[in-house]
Amino acid sequence: MRNILTLAEKELKLYFISPIAYVLAMVFLMVSDYLFHSQVFFYSTLSSQAMRAQGNLPQINLHEILFRPTFLNMSVILLLIMPLLTMRLFAEEKKGRTTELLMTSPLTITEIVLGKFLAVWFLYALLLGLTLHLPLMLSHVTYVAWKPLIASYVGLLLMGGVFLSIGLFASSLTENQIVAAVISFGILIGFWLIGMTAQTVSDSSVGEVFSYLSLIDHLDNFVKGMINTRDLTYFISLTILGLFLTHRVVESQRWK
Amino acid sequence: MIEVMHLGKRYGETAAIDDVSFTVAKGEILAFLGPNGAGKTTTMRILTCFMPATSGTAKVSGFDIFESPMEVKRRIGYLPENPPVYPEMTVSEYLQFVAKIKGVPHKKVGAALASALEKCNLGDVARRLIGNLSRGFRQRVGLAQAMIHNPDVLILDEPTVGLDPKQIIEIRELIKGLGGEHTIVLSTHILPEATAVCQKVVIINRGRVVAVDSQERLSAQLRRSEKLSVRVRRGEAVDPQKILSIDGVQQILPQPAVDGEGVFIIESELGRDVREELAKRVVESGWGLLEMKPLAISLEEVFLQLTTEEKGVEEAAAAPVADGGVAV
Ligand SMILES: Nc1ncnc2c1ncn2[C@@H]1O[C@H](COP(=O)(O)OP(=O)(O)O)[C@@H](O)[C@H]1O
Ligand SMILES: [Mg+2]
Numbered sequence: 001m002r003n004i005l006t007l008a009e010k011e012l013k014l015y016f017i018s019p020i021a022y023v024l025a026m027v028f029l030m031v032s033d034y035l036f037h038s039q040v041f042f043y044s045t046l047s048s049q050a051m052r053a054q055g056n057l058p059q060i061n062l063h064e065i066l067f068r069p070t071f072l073n074m075s076v077i078l079l080l081i082m083p084l085l086t087m088r089l090f091a092e093e094k095k096g097r098t099t100e101l102l103m104t105s106p107l108t109i110t111e112i113v114l115g116k117f118l119a120v121w122f123l124y125a126l127l128l129g130l131t132l133h134l135p136l137m138l139s140h141v142t143y144v145a146w147k148p149l150i151a152s153y154v155g156l157l158l159m160g161g162v163f164l165s166i167g168l169f170a171s172s173l174t175e176n177q178i179v180a181a182v183i184s185f186g187i188l189i190g191f192w193l194i195g196m197t198a199q200t201v202s203d204s205s206v207g208e209v210f211s212y213l214s215l216i217d218h219l220d221n222f223v224k225g226m227i228n229t230r231d232l233t234y235f236i237s238l239t240i241l242g243l244f245l246t247h248r249v250v251e252s253q254r255w256k
Numbered sequence: 257m258i259e260v261m262h263l264g265k266r267y268g269e270t271a272a273i274d275d276v277s278f279t280v281a282k283g284e285i286l287a288f289l290g291p292n293g294a295g296k297t298t299t300m301r302i303l304t305c306f307m308p309a310t311s312g313t314a315k316v317s318g319f320d321i322f323e324s325p326m327e328v329k330r331r332i333g334y335l336p337e338n339p340p341v342y343p344e345m346t347v348s349e350y351l352q353f354v355a356k357i358k359g360v361p362h363k364k365v366g367a368a369l370a371s372a373l374e375k376c377n378l379g380d381v382a383r384r385l386i387g388n389l390s391r392g393f394r395q396r397v398g399l400a401q402a403m404i405h406n407p408d409v410l411i412l413d414e415p416t417v418g419l420d421p422k423q424i425i426e427i428r429e430l431i432k433g434l435g436g437e438h439t440i441v442l443s444t445h446i447l448p449e450a451t452a453v454c455q456k457v458v459i460i461n462r463g464r465v466v467a468v469d470s471q472e473r474l475s476a477q478l479r480r481s482e483k484l485s486v487r488v489r490r491g492e493a494v495d496p497q498k499i500l501s502i503d504g505v506q507q508i509l510p511q512p513a514v515d516g517e518g519v520f521i522i523e524s525e526l527g528r529d530v531r532e533e534l535a536k537r538v539v540e541s542g543w544g545l546l547e548m549k550p551l552a553i554s555l556e557e558v559f560l561q562l563t564t565e566e567k568g569v570e571e572a573a574a575a576p577v578a579d580g581g582v583a584v
Contacts, residue, residue, distance in 0.1 A: 006356040010342075017344045101340035101401070104304040105357045106329040254307050 003107050007115025008122070011089070015123055020088075024081050025127050031077050032131045036070045063145045063225070067135070071152050071223045074131070075216060078156075078163060079192060083184035085123065086167025087177040089116045090250070094175035099253075109250050113243055117168055124160045128153065148225030155222020158235035159215055163188060165242025172249040191215045257282045257439040258303070258409060262312035265298050272298040273463040275312070280456070282408075285435040287450035288443040290460035296443035297337060299460070300413050303441070304334040317408050330359055333407040333438075337414055339398030343387030347378055347397055350386055351404055358405035368404050376400040376430060392423030399430060403438065410434060412442045416449060421569040428453050448566055482550065484522045484531065485511075489544025491518020498537055504528035517546065 015021045043065050093099045102112055132153075135144050163184075170183035195214030201207040211217050218231040258280040265272045273295035280286045288296050302309045303316065305325040313320055319327040342350055351372055355365045373379050376396045381389060386397055395415065402410055415431065416424045432453055434440060444450055450457050459467040488494060496508045504525045511519040524530045531548060538545045 002362075003357060006353065010353050013349070014342065014344060096340070096342065097336060097338045098340040098342060100301075100306055100334070100336045101354065102357070104306050104329055104332065104334045105354075106326045106359050107357055256307075 003111045004115045004118065007107070007112060008119040011116055011119030012123065014088075015085075015119070020084065021123060024084060025130065028077060028081055028127055029130055032070070032074055033134070035073045035077075036066070036134050039066050039069050061145075062138075062142065063148045066138070067149065067152060068220075068223050070134070071156065072216065072220065075156070075159060075219055076192070078160060079188045080185075082124070082160065082163040083167050083170070083181040083188070085120055086164055086171055086184060087181040088171065089120065089168055090171040090246075091175050091177045091180045095177075103254065109247050113168070113246050113250065117165060117243060120164050120168070121157075121161060124164060125157060128156055128160070145225075148223070151225045151227050152223045154227060155219050155231070155235075158222075158232070158239075159219050161239040162215065162235055162242065165239045165246070169242045169246045169249065172246045172253075257284075257317060258441065259315040260299070260303070260312075261314060263299060263302055263309050263314060264311035265295075265302060265307075266310045271463050273460075276460065276463070276465055277312075278458045278465060278468055280439055280441060282439055283436045284456055285431070285440040285442065285454045287454035287457045288441055288460060289445070289447065289450045289457050290443075291445055293462075294445075294460045295463040296445075296460060297413055298463075300334070300336075300411050300441070300443060304332055304411055305329055306334075330405070331408045333358075333402035333405065333410045335398045335402040335410070335412045335415055337417065339394050340401070341386045341394060341397055344385065346383050346385055347389075347400075348373070348382045350397065351400055354401040355404045358407075360405050368406070371406075372400040372404045375403065375434070377426075390423075392419050392426065395419060395423070395427060396430070399427070403434065408439060410438045410440045412440065414443055414445070416444070416446070421566070424566075424569050446566060448569070482524045482526060482528065482530075484524070484534065485547075485549050486520050486522060486534065486538065486545070487513070487547040488518045488520075488538060489516075489546055490542075491516055493541070493543050494518050494520065495541070498541060499534065502530055502533050502537060504530045505534075518543070 043062075046065075090099075093102065135146075135149055138144050166187050167180070167184040170187065171177075171180040173183060174180050191214065194210050195216040198207055198210035198214045198217060201210065212234070218234050221228065221231050260276060260278050263276040264274050276295070276299055278286075288299065290296055298307075301307045303314055303321065305321050305328055308322070313322055315321070316328045317331045319331070321328050345353070348369055351369050352365055355368045355372075356362065360368045373382055376399050378393070378396055378400055381393055386394060389397065399412070399415065402412065412431065416427050419427060428449070431440065431442060435455075442454065455470065457467075457469050458465055459469075491510075491513055496510075499505055499508050499520075499522060505522055506525060507523040509521040509523070511521060513519040522530070522534065535545060535548060
C-alpha cells in the first residue's frame with residue numbers, strides 16, 4: 001500500500017508539473033458550464049412559454065431537465081478528454097527508459113498499475129469536483145434534489161474508472177503517447193457506438209445485450225438517481241478487466 | 257556476493273548470451289568488458305531481474321534471481337545505459353522518490369538523500385530540474401539513484417558512455433570510491449576503463465565469456481605481439497638461434513608435434529611482418545616448410561574490436577583537475 005501511494009504521488013506530481021492537467025480541466029469546465037447553461041436557457045424559455053400559455057408553472061423535475069442532459073453530454077466530453085489524461089502513464093516511462101527503474105525496484109506490477117490508476121482517478125475526481133459549482137450555484141436560487149445528484153456523481157466516478165483503466169491499458173501497449181490516445185479513443189468510441197445501436201434495436205434481445213454493454217445506459221441509471229448492483233458490477237468489473245489486461249501487458253513486456 | 261551460473265538468453269533463434277558464468281567477491285569492482293552487441297546489457301538486465309533468463313541462474317547476496325527477485329532487487333542498485341530519470345523532476349524530488357520505492361523507510365529518506373547528494377557531488381544542483389542538467393550531471397544523478405538505498409551490489413551499464421573526458425574521469429573516481437563499500441559490476445567496451453577502475457575483468461564476446469582475469473594479467477596481455485605458427489618437415493633440425501636472429505622476432509616456442517614434424521609459434525614485434533624473411537630462412541636451412549599461418553587467439557580477436565585508446569582522457573587525467581567546482 002505504501003508503494004502504491006508513493007507511485008501515485010509521483011504521478012500526480014508529474015501531472016501538476018505539466019500543463020496538460022490544467023488545460024484539460026479548463027476545457028472540461030468550460031464545456032460543462034456551457035452544456036449546463038444551454039440547458040438552463042432551454043428550460044427558461046420552455047417555462048416562460050408554459051407560463052404564457054397556461055398562466056402557471058408546470059410541474060417540472062429540475063434534475064431531470066437540467067442535470068440529466070448535462071451529465072449525459074458530459075460523458076461524451078469525458079470520452080474525448082480521458083485518453084489525453086491516461087496516454088502518458090506507461091508510454092512516457094517506456095520512452096524515457098524509466099520502466100527499467102520501476103521494474104528493477106522491489107515493486108510488484110500490481111502496485112505499479114494501481115499506483116498509476118489511483119493517481120489519474122484522483123485527478124479525475126478533482127476535475128469532476130470542479131463541476132459541483134453548478135448545483136451549488138443553482139441551490140442559491142431554487143430547490144436542488146441532492147440525492148439523485150450524489151448518485152450521478154457516483155456514476156460518473158465509476159464510469160470514469162472504466163475510461164481510465166482502458167486508457168491505462170492502451171498506454172501500456174506502446175511508447176508513443178499519441179498512439180496510446182488513439183487506441184483508447186477507439187475502444188471508448190466502440191462502447192459509445194454500442195450504446196447508439198442499443199437505442200435503435202431496443203426491443204430485440206440483441207438490443208438488450210447491447211444495452212447491457214453500453215456505458216451510457218448504465219450511467220443513465222445513476223443519473224436518474226438509482227444505484228443498483230447491476231450497474232455497479234458492470235462498471236467495477238470493466239475497470240478491473242482493464243487493470244488486469246494492463247498487468248498482463250506489462251508483465252509480458254519483460255519477456256521481449 | 258554475485259554468482260552467475262550458466263546464464264543464457266535467446267531472442268527467438270539467436271542467442272544474445274550463452275553459458276555466461278562468473279563470480280564477484282564482496283567489495284570487488286568487476287569490469288564486464290566486451291565490444292558492442294557482446295551481451296553485456298542483456299546479462300545485466302537478467303541480474304537485476306528486469307528480464308528473465310532462458311537458461312541458467314544467478315545469485316546476489318545469496319538470493320536466487322528467480323526464486324526471490326524482491327530480495328535481489330532490494331540489494332541491487334542499477335544504472336542502465338540511459339539514466340532512468342524524470343526530466344521534469346528536480347534532483348532531490350527524484351532521488352526521494354527512488355529512495356521510497358527502493359524500500360528506504362520514510363523516516364530515513366532525508367538522510368539517504370543527503371548522503372547520496374554528498375557522495376555524488378550533487379549538492380549544488382539538488383533543486384535543479386534534471387532535464388536542465390548536462391549529460392555528466394545526469395549520469396551522476398543516475399549513480400546517486402543506484403546507490404541511494406545503500407545496496408550491497410551496484411550494477412552499472414557503460415557508465416561513462418557519451419561523457420567528455422573530464423566527466424569520464426570524475427565518474428571513474430566516483431565509482432572507485434564506491435568500491436569496497438559496495439560490490440560493483442561495471443560494463444564497458446573501453447579497455448583502459450576496465451584496467452583503470454577494476455580489479456577483475458570478465459571479457460565477453462558474442463554472448464560468451466572468453467576470459468576471466470585479474471587486471472594486472474590483462475594489462476600484460478595488452479603488450480601483445482604478432483604470432484605465427486610454422487610447421488616444418490624436419491623438426492629436430494631446427495636451430496632456434498637462426499630464427500631469433502631475424503629482425504623483429506622476439507620468441508620461438510616449440511609445440512608438440514607428430515611424425516618428426518616440428519611446429520613452432522613465433523612471436524614478433526607488433527606491426528612487423530616477418531613472414532617473408534622467416535620463410536626464406538626456413539627454406540634456405542632446408543627444414544622443409546609445410547605451413548605458415550598467423551595465429552588469431554580468441555582474446556586478441558576481441559581486443560581488436562574493443563576501444564583501446566581514449567583520446568583526450570589521458571591528457572585530461574594528466575592535467576590538474578579543479579576540485580569540486582564543476583561546470584554544469
Ligand atoms: N530485444 C532484442 N531482440 C532481439 N535481439 C536483441 C534484443 N536485445 C538485444 N539483442 C541482441 O542481443 C545481443 C546482445 O545485446 P546487448 O546485451 O545489448 O549487448 P551489449 O550491451 O554488450 O552491447 C546483440 O546481438 C543484440 O542484437
Ligand atoms: Mg549495452
